[in-house]
Amino acid sequence: MTAQEKLKASKLSVTAQRIAILDAVTANPHCTADLVIKEVKSELGKVSKQAVYDTLHLLSEKEIIRCIQPSGFPSIFEARVKDNHHHLICRECNETHDVDCAVGHAPCLTPKEDFGFLVDEAEVIYWGYCPACLEKMKAKKSLEKQ
Ligand SMILES: [Zn+2]
Numbered sequence: 012m013t014a015q016e017k018l019k020a021s022k023l024s025v026t027a028q029r030i031a032i033l034d035a036v037t038a039n040p041h042c043t044a045d046l047v048i049k050e051v052k053s054e055l056g057k058v059s060k061q062a063v064y065d066t067l068h069l070l071s072e073k074e075i076i077r078c079i080q081p082s083g084f085p086s087i088f089e090a091r092v093k094d095n096h097h098h099l100i101c102r103e104c105n106e107t108h109d110v111d112c113a114v115g116h117a118p119c120l121t122p123k124e125d126f127g128f129l130v131d132e133a134e135v136i137y138w139g140y141c142p143a144c145l146e147k148m149k150a151k152k153s154l155e156k157q
């Protein structure tokens with residue numbers, strides 16, 4: 012689906028700015044709002060930060076995009092929605108990867124106690140260190156030893 016079709020399918024009015032924002036998120040999976048602002052600016056010339064934030068919020072609410080809020084890092088956005096995938100994030104450099112869920116259908120994790128809830132989603136962030144940051148940490152450690 013094109014950005015235009017996605018907006019229409021969610022009964023949102025189609026504006027150049029919304030298309031530019033949606034295209035930026037589609038082209039840059041796991042992008043921050045700052046990156047979207049930069050992309051939209053280079054596409055349309057001028058844009059208000061608040062308008063981009065508002066649109067990102069609206070598109071997330073309509074589930075056209077997904078907003079992930081890793082603690083301690085700025086929110087990231089992606090156009091891959093409704094497939095119950097998870098994220099692997101590096102604590103050092105914030106590098107983010109998609110990880111398909113364990114069983115392929117939601118929720119892929121079952122809580123030990125569901126308190127009578129109908130659980131339909133499990134959102135998991137795997138935290139760790141990417142290979143590049145691991146290398147850097149190892150190099151630093153061996154320097155400290157000397
Ligand atoms: Zn890293």
Ligand SMILES: [Zn+2]
Nearest residue numbers: 089091108109
């Ligand atoms: Zn993702």
